[in-house]
Amino acid sequence: FLGAGGGNDIQWCFSQVKGAVDDDVAEADIISTVEFNHSGELLATGDKGGRVVIFQQEQENKTQSHSRGEYNVYSTFQSHEPEFDYLKSLEIEEKINKIRWLPQKNAAQFLLSTNDKTIKLWKISERDKRPEGYNLKEEDGRYRDPTTVTTLRVPVFRPMDLMVEASPRRIFANAHTYHINSISINSDYETYLSADDLRINLWHLEITDRSFNIVDIKPANMEELTEVITAAEFHPNSCNTFVYSSSKGTIRLCDMRASALCDRHSKLFEEPEDPSNRSFFSEIISSISDVKFSHSGRYMMTRDYLSVKIWDLNMENRPVETYQVHEYLRSKLCSLYENDCIFDKFECCWNGSDRQERLFSTEPFLSSFPPLCSIVMTGSYNNFFRMFDRNTKRDITLEASRENNKPRTVLKPRKVCASGKRKKDEISVDSLDFNKKILHTAWHPKENIIAVATTNNLYIFQDKMN
Amino acid sequence: FSCGAEGLSTPSVFQDTQEKEAVTPERAEEAKLKAKYPNLGHKPGGSDFLMKRLQKGQKYFDSGDYNMAKAKMKNKQLPSAGPDKNLVTGDHIPTPQDLPQRKSSLVTSKLAG
Numbered sequence: 001f002l003g004a005g006g007g008n009d010i011q012w013c014f015s016q017v018k019g020a021v022d023d024d025v026a027e028a029d030i031i032s033t034v035e036f037n038h039s040g041e042l043l044a045t046g047d048k049g050g051r052v053v054i055f056q057q058e059q060e061n062k063t064q065s066h067s068r069g070e071y072n073v074y075s076t077f078q079s080h081e082p083e084f085d086y087l088k089s090l091e092i093e094e095k096i097n098k099i100r101w102l103p104q105k106n107a108a109q110f111l112l113s114t115n116d117k118t119i120k121l122w123k124i125s126e127r128d129k130r131p132e133g134y135n136l137k138e139e140d141g142r143y144r145d146p147t148t149v150t151t152l153r154v155p156v157f158r159p160m161d162l163m164v165e166a167s168p169r170r171i172f173a174n175a176h177t178y179h180i181n182s183i184s185i186n187s188d189y190e191t192y193l194s195a196d197d198l199r200i201n202l203w204h205l206e207i208t209d210r211s212f213n214i215v216d217i218k219p220a221n222m223e224e225l226t227e228v229i230t231a232a233e234f235h236p237n238s239c240n241t242f243v244y245s246s247s248k249g250t251i252r253l254c255d256m257r258a259s260a261l262c263d264r265h266s267k268l269f270e271e272p273e274d275p276s277n278r279s280f281f282s283e284i285i286s287s288i289s290d291v292k293f294s295h296s297g298r299y300m301m302t303r304d305y306l307s308v309k310i311w312d313l314n315m316e317n318r319p320v321e322t323y324q325v326h327e328y329l330r331s332k333l334c335s336l337y338e339n340d341c342i343f344d345k346f347e348c349c350w351n352g353s354d355r356q357e358r359l360f361s362t363e364p365f366l367s368s369f370p371p372l373c374s375i376v377m378t379g380s381y382n383n384f385f386r387m388f389d390r391n392t393k394r395d396i397t398l399e400a401s402r403e404n405n406k407p408r409t410v411l412k413p414r415k416v417c418a419s420g421k422r423k424k425d426e427i428s429v430d431s432l433d434f435n436k437k438i439l440h441t442a443w444h445p446k447e448n449i450i451a452v453a454t455t456n457n458l459y460i461f462q463d464k465m466n
Numbered sequence: 467f468s469c470g471a472e473g474l475s476t477p478s479v480f481q482d483t484q485e486k487e488a489v490t491p492e493r494a495e496e497a498k499l500k501a502k503y504p505n506l507g508h509k510p511g512g513s514d515f516l517m518k519r520l521q522k523g524q525k526y527f528d529s530g531d532y533n534m535a536k537a538k539m540k541n542k543q544l545p546s547a548g549p550d551k552n553l554v555t556g557d558h559i560p561t562p563q564d565l566p567q568r569k570s571s572l573v574t575s576k577l578a579g
Contacts, residue, residue, distance in 0.1 A: 020576040029576055045577060053577045076578040084525070091523045116523070178520055197520055225516050247516065279496040280506075284515075331491035334498040458577055 010375075010448055011410045011464040012398060016070060018055070019457035021402070031453040033440055037101040037109065040352070040444040043071055043451055044111060045458055046096025050080040052113055052166075054124065068449060068462055075124050077166040080115040092117050098183050100192070102205075110169070112192065116179040119194055121170035121205065129157040175201050175211040182232045188239040195232035195244060202256075214262050215244060215254065230288050230345075236297045241266075243293075245302060249286030251311065269311050271318045281333045281342070289345035294374075295354050301376055303348040306330060308378055308388065323388040323395065326380045328418035328429045341381075341434050348378040352445040379438025382427065383454050384414055400438060400452045400459040410464055 020029065028049025035044050043055045053076045058069035083092040093116055102110040108125040133155040136144055178196035185192045193214070194201050200215035215232075219225055227248040235241035240256045252265035273282065285305040293300045299320075302309050306327060309319035325346075329336060336342040354374045374390040380397075388395045397414040404411055417426040440453040448463035489497075500506060 018577045020579070028573075031577075045575075047575060047577075049573075049575070051575045053575050073578045076575055089525050091525050093523065179522060222517070225520075228516055228519065277490060277492065279490075279492040280499060281492055281496060331495060333492060333495040334502075337499060338502075456576070 009392075012450075012461045013408050013410055013464050014405045014459070015068075015407060015449070015462045016460040017402060017405060017457055018053075018071075018460075025456045029456040031440060031456060031458060032095050032097060033099050034442045034451050034453045034458065035099045035101060035111075036352075036442050036444050036451065037111075038103045038445060040446050040449070042074065042101070042109060043442070043460075044099045044101070045453065046079065046099050046113060048093075048095040050078055050082070050094030050096060050115065052077055052079045052096060052099065052111075052122070068447065068465070071460055075164040075166050077122070079113045079120060079122065080118065083117075097180060100183050100185050102185060103189060112183050112185065114180050114183050114194065117173070117176055119172040119180070119183055119203075120168050121172075122166050123169045124164060124166045127163045127165060128159060128161075130160045131155045132158045170205065170208050172203055172208050172211070175203075181230060184232060184234045184242065186234045186239050187237055191239075193232055193234060193242060195229050197228040200229065200232055200242075200244060200262075212260070214256060214260070216261065216263060231291045233291055233293055233300075236293050236295060238297065243291055243300060245288035245291045247287040248283060249288055249304060251288065251291060251300070251302060253313065267313070267316050269316045269319075271309070281337065284337070284342055285333070290347040292348060292350060294350055301348055301350065303346050303378055305342060305344075305346075308348055308376055310376070310390070321390065323376070323386075325378055325386050326384075326416070328416055331418075332429065336434070339434065341437075344437055344439065346379050346437075346439050347441065348376060349441055349443050351375040351377070352443045352447065377441050377443060377450065379441055379452070381434050381437055382432040383436040383438055384416075385438045385441060385452055398461075400454050400457075402457075408464065411461070 019031075026049075028047060028051070030048040031045055032048055033044075033046040036042070037044070041057050043057075045053050045055075047053075054074045055071035056074035057071050060069050079096055080094040082094045084090070085092060095115055096113050097116065098112075098114050100112045102112070104110075108123050111122050111124070113120055113122060132139065133153050135149055135152055135155075136146065138144055172194070176194065176196045176199070178198050180194055180196050182195040183192060184195075190206075191202055191204050194203065194211075195215075198216065198218040199213055201211040202214045203211050215229070217227070217229065227246045227250075230245050230247055232242060232244035235243070241253065242256070243251050243253045245251045249270065251269040253267040253269070254262035255266045256262060258264070258266060273286075288302045288304050290303040291300055298313055300311050300313065302311065302319075303325075306329060307325055308323045310321040310323075312320045333342060351373060355372055372391055375387055376390065377385060377387045379385045383400045384397050385400065386395060386397050397416070398411045399414050415423075415426045416432070417423065417428050419429075422428050436454060438452055438454060442451045444450065450461050452459045452461065
């Protein structure tokens with residue numbers, strides 16, 4: 001596969017790995033979300049222990065032209081704490097479900113982080129100078145005896161070692177009865193939505209004591225509950241449009257201009273099912289675990305247990321493309337149900353600068369346009385992750401493992417043998433480690449750098465620069 | 467990228483030469499599950515499983531039990547939660563202290579180490 005085809009073929013190399021080496025994983029260290037900021041300079045992770053760690057990419061070193069800057073720890077803080085709601089006898093986990101960055105407006109960085117119940121807006125700012133030369137205080141902060149002050153001076157700012165501080169600027173609480181699964185910042189950069197199993201709320205970033213309910217699918221009689229909301233996202237360009245996915249494999253697109261409560265969808269995306277294929281597992285494996293708009297906003301991608309689907313917003317009755325992530329698991333559904341793996345929620349992502357459409361018919365002749373490149377990525381088991389190139393229709397399986405960690409060595413593709421004779425270098429389905437799941441992956445918004453989270457480690461891969 | 471056939475394959479349908487009808491892998495798995503758990507709900511992925519999802523995090527401290535047990539305690543000396551800390555409702559008085567304490571992580575994430 002090396003060198004075959006056009007210049008779009010990416011050769012992935014190991015760059016860095018973060019986290020403990022030992023196999024004994026503490027619950028708190030389980031990574032629960034990964035997200036690049038809008039420039040790609042910062043990479044945030046959230047974990048089950050409620051902590052956020054932010055990495056910053058080093059400035060590119062002119063002498064090291066063969067690799068992009070490394071990501072080093074920039075800031076880390078405790079975002080959420082465990083709580084107990086005595087009124088409802090409900091334990092509230094501190095696990096960070098999602099992090100979403102705001103676009104940068106000034107020197108500070110802002111992100112939203114959420115657990116099951118509360119969303120917080122964090123400000124991350126740098127301090128690299130401090131005032132010195134106070135008249136009434138010593139440098140260490142102790143107060144001076146005023147009678148010993150004989151002259152006055154003007155305090156000045158002097159440089160200090162860089163300090164990065166995180167402070168919670170807004171706390172958006174008490175608006176969700178059920179567990180928050182998604183947050184999404186609107187393209188107006190003023191509002192955002194938060195979605196739980198049954199409801200979606202609209203917030204203004206400045207206002208914490210009010211939230212508007214825009215979707216409510218709770219039935220009057222809970223016995224009639226048949227589906228829950230699994231993910232939601234705002235359209236990247238239309239500030240009035242958002243989508244939400246369900247546990248039954250449907251996606252609804254809603255327009256906030258239509259009514260205050262968007263219980264009636266504007267579009268319903270659903271692939272018809274062959275009733276003769278229906279089984280006990282059908283609904284469970286059709287549950288959508290993630291939905292992501294393409295950068296143009298014309299397409300959206302959904303992830304269900306076994307596949308990734310690409311939908312054209314103009315076509316509701318079926319996806320335009322379907323990619324099988326690990327079809328060999330279809331004949332293992334019984335054991336995957338017994339060990340609960342069938343309920344694992346995999347995420348998916350587009351390549352950072354996904355470009356799918358030619359803007360003009362003369363475009364191929366103009367070399368100034370970036371090449372078409374549209375790749376989607378998602379995780380699987382055994383620390384494998386998959387990429388599908390929508391233009392070449394080729395796919396690849398790679399592994400996040402410390403055994404592959406030689407920088408600049410291209411990662412070797414993996415292959416799972418579904419049945420029959422296993423070739424050398426293939427791994428059989430029964431040998432897969434189902435405890436090694438890659439649920440969270442992220443793609444740098446501009447470059448071919450990806451962040452892949454295993455249970456408790458974060459891997460960074462980049463394409464080989466020649 | 468490799469030209470992996472597994473990427474776009476449709477589910478395989480294998481023929482058991484002894485049966486007349488084709489059985490999809492999914493149906494075969496379903497039969498296995500039903501054989502193991504004959505009492506499994508007939509509503510595939512239905513309300514029960516969704517309700518369980520909605521009730522995640524529910525713990526057993528019940529202020530009703532607590533107050534009723536305290537009321538009973540007039541003459542008898544009721545024990546507080548015994549050796550089995552999971553059992554906090556019933557005859558003994560449950561207390562918030564009986565719930566496993568969730569302390570926030572004081573340790574820095576190992577990703578930052």
